[in-house]
Amino acid sequence: MDFDDAFANMAHIPGSDALPAQWARDGAAFRETASCLLDLAYGTGERERYDLFLPARLAKGAVIFVHGGYWRSSDRSDWSYLAAGAVAQGWAVAMPSYDLCPKVGIDDITRQIHRAIGVIAERVPGPLRITGHSAGGHLAARMLDPDLRATWHDRLERVMPISAVTDLEPLLQTQMNADFGLDLATARAESPVRQPAPDKAVTICVGGNERPVFVQQSQALAAAWDCACVVEQGRHHFDVLDGLRDPDHPMTRALLA
Numbered sequence: 001m002d003f004d005d006a007f008a009n010m011a012h013i014p015g016s017d018a019l020p021a022q023w024a025r026d027g028a029a030f031r032e033t034a035s036c037l038l039d040l041a042y043g044t045g046e047r048e049r050y051d052l053f054l055p056a057r058l059a060k061g062a063v064i065f066v067h068g069g070y071w072r073s074s075d076r077s078d079w080s081y082l083a084a085g086a087v088a089q090g091w092a093v094a095m096p097s098y099d100l101c102p103k104v105g106i107d108d109i110t111r112q113i114h115r116a117i118g119v120i121a122e123r124v125p126g127p128l129r130i131t132g133h134s135a136g137g138h139l140a141a142r143m144l145d146p147d148l149r150a151t152w153h154d155r156l157e158r159v160m161p162i163s164a165v166t167d168l169e170p171l172l173q174t175q176m177n178a179d180f181g182l183d184l185a186t187a188r189a190e191s192p193v194r195q196p197a198p199d200k201a202v203t204i205c206v207g208g209n210e211r212p213v214f215v216q217q218s219q220a221l222a223a224a225w226d227c228a229c230v231v232e233q234g235r236h237h238f239d240v241l242d243g244l245r246d247p248d249h250p251m252t253r254a255l256l257a
Contacts, residue, residue, distance in 0.1 A: 003173045006213045007070075007165075009134075009237040019238060020078070027080035034080070034087065042096060042119035043112065050096035050116055051076055052123070053083040059092035061126030061155075063255065064117055065244075068134030068163075071101045071109055072179050079133075081245060088247035089256055091129070094120040098139075102179040106168070106190050113139045114148050121152035128156045129255055133241055137164025141192035141221065144200060158201040160255045163214050163237050166193045166221040170213070193217070193224050202227040203254045207235030230254070 010016040031038070037052045063086045067079050076095040083093035096116040098109045121128060132140035141161045142148070168187040171177055188194055206218035208231050215231065222229035232240055232251075243251030 001170075003170045003213075004175055006170070006211060007174060007176070009211060012211060013236050013238065016238075023078040023081075027077050030081040030084060031077075034083070036080075040123075042116040045099060045112075047075075047097045047099050048112060048116070049076075050094050050120065051080065052120070053080070053087050053093040053095075055087050055090045055092065057090060059124060059126065060090045061092070061128060061157075062120055062124035063091050063093045063129045063131065064120055064140075065093060065095050066113055066130070066132030066136035066139045067095065067097070068132070068136040069100075070176060071106050071135045072176070073100065079241075082241055084245045085247045085249060085252035086129075086244070086256060089252065091256065092124045094124070096120075102181060105181055105186070107186060110139060110142045110148075110190065114143060114150070117143065118150055118152055121155060126155070128152060129158050129160070130156065131160040131162060131244075131255055132164070133162045134237065135165060137161035138166065138168075138190075138192060140164070141166060141195075141202075142190065144192070144198035144202070145195050146198075153200075156200055158203065158255065158257065159198070160203050160205060160251075161192070161218070161221070162205045162251075163207060163210060163240055164192070164204070164218060164221070165214075166217040167191045193221050197225045197227075201257075204229040205240065205251060205254075206231055207237060207240035208233035209236045210240070211237065 076097045243249035
């Protein structure tokens with residue numbers, strides 16, 4: 001199998017060249033009208049920052065959304081608009097950025113997100129929900145590793161990996177690994193599919209029109225963890241996220257259930 005092609009998303013989505021600019025516009029437009037605190041620190045690094053979007057009333061709890069980009073690109077600001085659904089339902093939504101490969105390794109990013117959630121949990125009381133997309137879906141799932149257990153896990157009620165990379169071993173056979181620097185041991189240690197089944201509620205989501213490897217990896221994690229995998233028909237790797245914009249969409253309702 002050509003794993004470079006298997007994991008390529010943009011090349012197989014018509015009109016994908018226009019998507020990054022659209023995300024940036026939608027994110028900026030949402031920030032202009034939202035009640036938000038921007039560029040908050042969770043560490044000392046330049047990218048160890050997060051944005052916090054607040055509901056009109058006291059928040060029911062916090063949703064943490066972790067962006068994707070194959071651990072090599074993107075930024076929290078591109079995805080601000082995805083906070084709309086949960087904020088409308090009365091939840092605070094935090095979106096952290098993180099350092100990117102090859103400056104750091106994927107295992108370093110896992111630790112950054114773990115630290116970010118700890119800081120966010122101190123700031124926002126109440127229950128926690130964690131979601132993330134693609135590489136961010138991987139990072140969301142990694143937070144359920146019992147070796148990473150922290151005090152905030154007692155408040156964690158649900159995790160929703162969306163179009164997540166759950167098995168990193170195939171990435172060893174991609175050109176991207178020049179940036180990741182993965183070896184077999186690290187790839188296995190960072191693969192959620194190898195983690196024990198968690199004691200938290202998990203809903204896995206993936207688009208029916210995604211590259212087959214993403215559907216396969218989502219279903220493999222659902223089988224390993226004995227949890228639900230929702231395949232949203234007609235959706236590709238990026239528009240599968242659109243449900244988070246709508247407070248009444250099944251994806252938003254499942255996340256906040």
